[in-house]
Amino acid sequence: MKDTGLSINLAPEHKAGLTLANPVMPAAGCFGWGTEYAHLVKIEHLGAVVVGPVTAGPRRGASPPRAVDIPGGVLLHTGLANPGISAVVRRYSRTWTRCPVPVLVHVAGTSPDATASCCHRLATVEAVAGIEIGLPDGTGPEDVCAIVEAAAAAARQPILVRLPLFSAAQLCEATVEAGANALTVSAPPRGTMWHELSGRFVTGRLYGRFVLPLALHALCRVAEQVAVPLVGCGGIHNVEEAQAALRAGASAVQIAGAVWRDPGRLSDIARALGRSSELNPPPGELAA
Amino acid sequence: MLEYNPVRMRQTDALITGLDNSGPFARITIAAPDVASELTSGRFVLAEIGNTLRTPLFPARLGVEAFDILVPPDHLAARLQPGATINILGPLGQGFEVPASVRRLLLVADSAHLPALLDLARPRNPVSSEKPGPSGDMSVALLLSAPSAAELYPVWLLPPALEIHIVTADGSAGRGGSPLDLFPDLARWADCVCIAGKPDTYPALAHIVREVRLGPGPGFAQALLVPPLVCGVGACQGCAVETAQGIKLACTEGPVFDLLTLGARM
Numbered sequence: 001m002k003d004t005g006l007s008i009n010l011a012p013e014h015k016a017g018l019t020l021a022n023p024v025m026p027a028a029g030c031f032g033w034g035t036e037y038a039h040l041v042k043i044e045h046l047g048a049v050v051v052g053p054v055t056a057g058p059r060r061g062a063s064p065p066r067a068v069d070i071p072g073g074v075l076l077h078t079g080l081a082n083p084g085i086s087a088v089v090r091r092y093s094r095t096w097t098r099c100p101v102p103v104l105v106h107v108a109g110t111s112p113d114a115t116a117s118c119c120h121r122l123a124t125v126e127a128v129a130g131i132e133i134g135l136p137d138g139t140g141p142e143d144v145c146a147i148v149e150a151a152a153a154a155a156r157q158p159i160l161v162r163l164p165l166f167s168a169a170q171l172c173e174a175t176v177e178a179g180a181n182a183l184t185v186s187a188p189p190r191g192t193m194w195h196e197l198s199g200r201f202v203t204g205r206l207y208g209r210f211v212l213p214l215a216l217h218a219l220c221r222v223a224e225q226v227a228v229p230l231v232g233c234g235g236i237h238n239v240e241e242a243q244a245a246l247r248a249g250a251s252a253v254q255i256a257g258a259v260w261r262d263p264g265r266l267s268d269i270a271r272a273l274g275r276s277s278e279l280n281p282p283p284g285e286l287a288a
Numbered sequence: 289m290l291e292y293n294p295v296r297m298r299q300t301d302a303l304i305t306g307l308d309n310s311g312p313f314a315r316i317t318i319a320a321p322d323v324a325s326e327l328t329s330g331r332f333v334l335a336e337i338g339n340t341l342r343t344p345l346f347p348a349r350l351g352v353e354a355f356d357i358l359v360p361p362d363h364l365a366a367r368l369q370p371g372a373t374i375n376i377l378g379p380l381g382q383g384f385e386v387p388a389s390v391r392r393l394l395l396v397a398d399s400a401h402l403p404a405l406l407d408l409a410r411p412r413n414p415v416s417s418e419k420p421g422p423s424g425d426m427s428v429a430l431l432l433s434a435p436s437a438a439e440l441y442p443v444w445l446l447p448p449a450l451e452i453h454i455v456t457a458d459g460s461a462g463r464g465g466s467p468l469d470l471f472p473d474l475a476r477w478a479d480c481v482c483i484a485g486k487p488d489t490y491p492a493l494a495h496i497v498r499e500v501r502l503g504p505g506p507g508f509a510q511a512l513l514v515p516p517l518v519c520g521v522g523a524c525q526g527c528a529v530e531t532a533q534g535i536k537l538a539c540t541e542g543p544v545f546d547l548l549t550l551g552a553r554m
Contacts, residue, residue, distance in 0.1 A: 032523035040299050040377070040521070060535055067516040067526035072340055074518055078525040081535065197487075208340065260519040261342060263377070264299050 008047070008251050010229045011130065011158030011181035018130045018158040018181070020047035020102060023252035024242065024270035027233050028052050028106030028132060028162065029078070030259045033092045034099060040263040044100040045270045047252060051092070052106035053134055056114040058084035065202055068193045073208020073257060075193050080108050085118045093125045102129035104160065109133045112150035119154035132160040137190060139164070141174040152179030160231065165189045165214060169221040176226045184231040185219045188256060207257030211235035216248050223249025238265070239272040297380055297521065298322055301373045305354060312442060313358040313403065314366035321353040326379045329407045330512055330544040333378030334520045337364045342377065344517050348403035349410070358403035380520045384408060384482045384510050384544050393426050394478035396467065396493070399434040399441040401484035404512055408482055409447050429453065431474055437461035468492055476500050483511040483547060494547050509547035513538060
């Protein structure tokens with residue numbers, strides 16, 4: 001990556017650093033493994049891509065129904081469906097080497113051992129520039145410390161930790177003390193809806209514009225407490241909302257459900273924030 | 289990263305070139321040359337027409353540069369006026385596959401879901417603006433069901449060569465009862481079955497296929513199954529469908545599935 005003076009380092013305290021040419025990236029769980037949107041998103045305009053989530057072993061994921069329409073958004077419960085860290089690295093690591101921007105892999109921090117196992121495997125993958133750890137909802141400070149310390153000890157790359165929305169302010173200091181280089185604020189909140197066709201309740205993460213004020217509230221509170229770089233995430237659908245997250249203390253933003261509705265908007269937001277369009281070479285140049 | 293993507297989809301603005309509200313379904317013509325040329329029956333586009341999520345639209349007639357959809361009058365798409373543009377993602381998914389060797393094609397649908405099958409009944413020799421249909425040397429039969437005559441898809445709008453079997457729940461048109469009553473004989477006759485209906489009828493249809501056909505091959509009976517489609521490209525993992533081969537995603541591995549592989553839970 002060319003050093004233009006406009007780049008952002010999300011891990012200034014880490015020996016490898018995590019420099020992005022642009023503060024815009026897709027959120028974990030919204031962008032697949034980096035290949036799904038390759039025809040629809042100008043990836044070279046982004047700051048990074050965040051792929052996954054991945055777990056230590058393969059997960060079949062939740063039984064259907066997984067998605068429920070809700071007013072203003074969607075409720076989604078995938079059950080962390082993924083083929084497991086070994087299969088993911090086998091299938092996608094060569095692809096990631098041709099990605100024109102840094103690749104961050106989101107690891108579901110289900111336990112300290114499982115998290116360390118994933119990070120240990122990813123440490124050998126040159127194409128992975130950073131690891132984002134997702135915390136289970138309801139995790140207390142002690143468990144968070146154990147997960148983050150295990151990740152930091154096993155990983156070669158900088159560690160970002162995505163905090164649960166409603167406990168972000170309570171967990172942020174402990175997370176940084178445990179070794180997080182940056183924090184993503186925050187994971188989508190959870191909700192429950194009745195699914196008429198299946199005749200049962202579905203509990204999952206909520207995506208939609210209505211998340212933005214909640215996420216900004218959490219971001220402001222976290223920004224008051226910690227000095228590490230923050231990544232704003234939740235309900236961001238346009239440039240103005242991305243700028244609001246930056247004003248609230250974020251150094252970068254992740255775009256979640258808005259990618260599904262309008263994939264092209266991801267690169268539009270990145271370009272409109274004015275930092276990227278000429279910074280990264282097109283994929284072909286790197287692939288060669 | 290391009291070569292790893294199995295779905296050559298586009299995000300594009302499509303032009304509404306026609307709207308016919310005279311029938312029980314609104315017929316909307318959507319011009320999108322790059323997308324229409326690669327659409328087939330059972331494949332779909334996701335359109336931005338006012339819902340929070342994009343809305344899946346299935347072609348009812350395929351042209352070279354445009355396609356028609358048929359939607360109920362209260363559908364958001366029925367408000368689209370000629371000259372308007374809509375943003376679409378597509379073409380998406382895997383559609384119906386009718387092998388060239390098929391001579392007796394059975395279509396099974398309730399009136400609400402029939403539009404997604406209509407192009408399969410079109411003849412192989414098209415008018416100039418249409419793609420060749422699949423039904424040139426084929427006999428095509430349709431098992432069409434509805435709760436009552438009032439809710440029945442108008443049969444005079446269907447291709448004249450189509451052999452139509454009508455079932456209404458209240459007996460007000462065609463035969464009274466369930467389409468399952470007629471399905472066994474028709475499934476014996478057919479050498480390919482394409483289905484679009486309510487998913488809760490699929491297990492019973494699969495049971496009948498297993499009973500009346502000895503070792504039906506893969507793809508003998510194909511069924512359209514449409515859970516909520518969030519991203520359309522396999523990124524969100526939301527459109528999961530239980531199959532005998534495990535969880536599949538309707539957006540990339542469906543929404544047309546082998547009926548006999550579908551699980552009971554949809």
